[in-house]
Amino acid sequence: MKSSFLEKALSRSEKLTKEQIRILLGEVVDANDKLEAALQSMYDGIVVCDLYHEPLFMNKSAERILRIQGTWEGAPLWMSLADEELKDFFYKSLTSEETIMGKEFALQSSGGTRIVAISLSVLISDKGISGTLIHIEDITEKRKRETQLRRAESLAALTTLAAGVAHEINNPLGSISIRIQLLEKLIKAESRNAPAMLKHLGVVNEEIDRLKHIVVDFLFAVRPMDIQLLSENPAEVMEEIAELVQPEVEKQGIALRLELGKNLPQLLMDKRHIKQALINLIQNALAAMTEGGILGLKAEYRDDEVQISVSDTGTGIPEELLTKIFEPYFTTKKSGTGLGLTITFKIIKEHSGDISLESKEGRGSTFTIHLPVPQAEKKSLPRWQDSATDAGSHKEV
Ligand SMILES: Nc1ncnc2c1ncn2[C@@H]1O[C@H](COP(=O)(O)OP(=O)(O)OP(=O)(O)O)[C@@H](O)[C@H]1O
Ligand SMILES: [Mg+2]
Incomplete structure (x- = not known):
């Protein structure tokens, strides 16, 4: 200076x-x-x-x-x-x-x-x-923007994955056509070979099943969604979800905690899809709590949006996996497809919403869905409702 x-x-x-x-x-x-x-x-x-x-x-x-x-x-x-x-x-x-x-x-x-x-x-x-x-x-x-960008990229990568799936489909197809050629030969030679013929047919059936699986899962993930947005009450949706998952939760010795903010505004949503998105999150939460715990379902009106969270007190997610879990086909489970979170992400994006996540290894995870409140709803709500102090209802189910 x-x-x-x-x-x-x-x-x-x-x-x-x-x-x-x-x-x-x-x-x-x-x-x-x-x-x-x-x-x-x-x-x-x-x-x-x-x-x-x-x-x-x-x-x-x-x-x-x-x-x-x-x-x-x-x-x-x-x-x-x-x-x-x-x-x-x-x-x-x-x-x-x-x-x-x-x-x-x-x-x-x-x-x-x-x-x-x-x-x-x-x-x-x-x-x-x-x-x-x-x-x-x-x-x-x-950092948040970078993560979001990465997620959007991975969604785009889904389309590129079509090529990979076509390749996967090609292998069983090759095997099917070889078996069919073998069958033809056997049939031409003599029909005494029934057991051998049945064996080949068994393999053909297995391969066809494998193909069906790959195609069905894939199509579900990439298909443009037929989303029909209607004005819905988020509290009602949450209550229905809680009721739906209650038996499974109980069976696993887990406590369900439902917290609904007062005066939640109506939201434009496709109820069926939003429920699917939430169920995917809940299934992950339950899978993370093998030895009991608390499943938290919460909805509140905050910062001009409705935030719906699914939390668990389970294993948590290691930091190095946090950016991977939304990727299509990423799974750490023996029988997982790794498409659960991809589908959830896609549904939320179709609602112009977003999803954020906090997780601590050994402590648990919270996935929060952010859904925008329609302009008309915002106008009809006084500002004081928009607050974290919103006491709302809170019940242990
Ligand atoms: N609440 C959670 N706690 C701990 N890990 C989680 C949680 N949610 C997701 N994950 C991790 O993210 C991975 C991807 O989840 P995603 O739902 O996409 O697939 P999946 O659960 O493995 O398979 P699928 O949903 O098809 O059964 C899981 O395998 C798991 O490692
Ligand atoms: Mg899952």
């Missing part, structure tokens, strides 16, 4: 009158205020530390993301942090004066887990190294 004008003034400071110094200081303060206002209004977090790793400046975003409580002045940065992992990271990287580019952390905030990328670089002034500049970027939304 040192301008050549200021430098010149500084070199002649003895010759300046009091009034000139006052004007000059006024300008410096002004420029400083502007710079500080710009840094304070940044969405990214900025921290400047001196050579003793004590913060000289920290903007509001940095205080919020790092969850600094109280003052950060007069102590090395890591001393003001509560999060052990961050403490350790800043201690090690600041004391070793390393340059770090975008090291990622998953931090807990009041609104859930946020992913932040932290970069450290040395602060160089005319007199050499004078400290460290820390840049903190919240990349949660960026």
Whole structure:
């Protein structure tokens, strides 16, 4: 910020009158205020530390993301942090004066887990190294968009998969035609060979069954859906689903917890398909709870959308699989097709909705379907209904 004008003034400071110094200081303060206002209004977090790793400046975003409580002045940065992992990271990287580019952390905030990328670089002034500049970027939304893009791509890949399926179909077809040729030969030679003929026919039947399976599953996943959107009451849909799955849930020794927000708005949906989407999620949830647990079904009106979640207290999903599970044919189950979530995703997309997911290994998973509220419904609802404080009904079934 040192301008050549200021430098010149500084070199002649003895010759300046009091009034000139006052004007000059006024300008410096002004420029400083502007710079500080710009840094304070940044969405990214900025921290400047001196050579003793004590913060000289920290903007509001940095205080919020790092969850600094109280003052950060007069102590090395890591001393003001509560999060052990961050403490350790800043201690090690600041004391070793390393340059770090975008090291990622998953931090807990009041609104859930946020992913932040932290970069450290040395602060160089005319007199050499004078400290460290820390840049903190919240990349949660960026990551979400990337995941969504990947999912959309994998849906597009479904179509390409048609080629793969055609190939799969070709193999049993080849085998079928060989068996048929063999049969023809046998029949031509003599019909005494009935047992051999039946054996070939048995194989032919098996291959045909295999083909049917491949084709039926595949068609279900790629077929354009015949979606008929009607105005429906989401609470009613949830109650019907709960009733439908209750016997299976009970059989597995699992408790069902149904939570319905008050005044859920009517939604445009194809009830049959939405039910299918939910059942796919519930089946996965039940499969993840082999030793009992709680199946949560919840619907609430939040942030201008209805959020319907299916949660379980089961195995959870390892982080490295989180981006894979929506891919067609991805399964970890012996008898799974790996199309359950693909179909659910497709149904939700047909409703202009979205699906998000939180999972912790060993703890369980929550899949949340976000469905838009039609404009007309929004207008007829007072804003105060749109809130997380919406008590609603809550029952253990
Ligand atoms: N609630 C959950 N808990 C743990 N893992 C899950 C959960 N939901 C999905 N998964 C994982 O995602 C994979 C893909 O799920 P998807 O429903 O697409 O197929 P599937 O359940 O394996 O097969 P299908 O639905 O055809 O029976 C599962 O195999 C499982 O590994
Ligand atoms: Mg499934």
